[in-house]
Amino acid sequence: MKNINQWLLIILIPCAFLFACEKMENYNEPASTDMTKPEVVSNVKVENFNGGANITYTLPNSKNILYVMAQYKINGVTTRETKSSYYSDTIMVDGFAKKQAYDVTLYTVSRANVKSDPLIVKVNPDTPPYLLVKPTIDAQPDFGGIKITGSNPRKANLGIILLGFEGNVSDVIDQNFSKLETIDYSVRGYQPVEKRIGYYVMDNFGNISDTTYKTITPLFESLLDRNKFSVYRLPSDGVIAYGWDLPYLWDGKTDGSSNGWHTAPGGAMPAIATFGLGVSAKLSRFVLWERPDGSEKFAYGHGNPKVFSLWGSNATAPRDASLPMSAPEGTVIGDWINLGNYNYPPPPSGALPIAHTAADNEFVKAGVSFNVPLVSPKVRFVRLSVATTWSNGTFAHAMEMAFYGDAR
Missing domain, CATH: 2.60.40.10 (Immunoglobulins)
Structure with a gap:
């Protein structure tokens, strides 16, 4: 009986498979033979x-x-x-x-x-989103490029198309598509010389707004020389741990194979690192390299900064100040001014931080750029103040920081 059952299975399974294949092959055929014309709605x-x-x-x-x-x-x-x-x-x-x-x-x-x-x-549709957004779009000079701002309150999927001109010939130099409510980004890589541009808004149906034309002169920007950076330790700074001392934060090594900056677990938050730039500069932006995956999964976890602020001072010897967990941009505490508050972006793949992908880790390894507001003053010293890490722990770490701006 056992052998008979086995032979039956051998015969029936292929038959069932062939029957299923036949059904799949005919899935596009009409589901009815009733050719009666249906009524309208x-x-x-x-x-x-x-x-x-x-x-x-x-x-x-x-x-x-x-x-x-x-x-x-x-x-x-x-x-x-x-x-x-x-x-x-x-x-x-x-x-x-x-x-x-x-x-x-x-x-x-x-x-x-x-x-x-x-x-x-x-x-009778109302005004489409791309036409509502277009009047809010503005282009202004930025450090090393052009700053684009606008408002998209309906969070429609729209693209800002930026044109550049060589004589009378135009070419698309940037396309930025997003559903973000606030439009605020910069297109960089241009010298501080007059540049004629144009911009329009496009939706995902191919509808295009009119084009606005402007002549813009980008602001001068250069990478600050990290060889001039120096430790400027203050009493409220985080206690260094595991030999990951502050100078590793500007040694040019970003891939996680060497040391970075690391504070001791159990310390008070925010975890702060203070250092000198070696020059008085009007900062335009900075790049932060967080600790990527290595022998363990560090990206989007551990002590990597999630919510943080950048403070600056142009004093020759700024005094210590107890920084809060958060403060509005422009807040002045003693010799220090809040240059900006930042949130590290979530994994680009959309995965949960604890389940980030290899591509997300490559994003971390590439470094993330953060803008410093144009209204910010010149500074000689900066303080990285980490309020929250991806693990919500009581320590923080980072691999590298680089700063751009005008030190002339």
């Missing part, structure tokens, strides 16, 4: 929103309905098609280029892929 209502509309309806009383399809032109040229299953009573149409009336043609489609007669519905 009824009780149609339209709810407009920015750049689109939701259309609600009542389906025909038929079990043979598969979906409702909408066809429409979003800009006079491009035709879009959206579908909504028979489980729903609403279909969304979006991507319209302007605030105006548009025709949307609705079809009811049966399980035999038979379409109903067309039903034309008028929609």
Whole structure:
């Protein structure tokens, strides 16, 4: 009996597999042989929103309905098609280029892929997001480049397209797509000479705003010489641990194979490192290299800074000051001013910090750049003040820091 059962399994499993394959091969065939033309939807209502509309309806009383399809032109040229299953009573149409009336043609489609007669519905979408955002976009000179700012309160997926000119010929020099509510970034790598630029906003449907043209002169920027940096230890600084002393923070080694800066566990937070730049400079930005994965998984964990601030002083011998866990940008405490508050970005992959990917670790190893506000004063000394680490521990560490700005 046992042998018979085994032979039955050997015979039945391939048969079942072949049957499944046959079903899979025919999945595109109509689910019904009923070729009756379905009725159109009824009780149609339209709810407009920015750049689109939701259309609600009542389906025909038929079990043979598969979906409702909408066809429409979003800009006079491009035709879009959206579908909504028979489980729903609403279909969304979006991507319209302007605030105006548009025709949307609705079809009811049966399980035999038979379409109903067309039903034309008028929609009147409000101003699309890309046109709402465009007037808020501004381009201003920045250190080594151009600073782009704006507001995207609806968090639409939009792109800011930046053009550069050589004579009368333009070329795209940067594209920045995001859903961020606040638009604030810089495009760098330009000398402090006049540059003609243009910029426009584009959505993911291919709609494009008008272009604004400007002539901008980027501000001078250079990498500060790390050979001039020096230890300037203050009583409220974090206690050094494991031989990871402050000079390792500017030794040019970033890959995690050597020492960095490390404070002792159990210390008070914020964990602070103070050092001199060797010059009086108006800072434009800095790059922070956190500790990457090595023999253990350190990236997005351990003592790597998550929430931190940068303080500065232009005094020749600044006095110690007890820094708070947080303070508004521009706050002055003794000889020190808050130059900015920062959050280290989460893993680019979208994974949880504890489950970050190899690509996330490469992002950490490459270093992350943070801008210093243009209104910040010149400074000779800086304090890295770490309020929170990725492990929420009582110590902090980092591999390297580099600073850019104008020390002239």
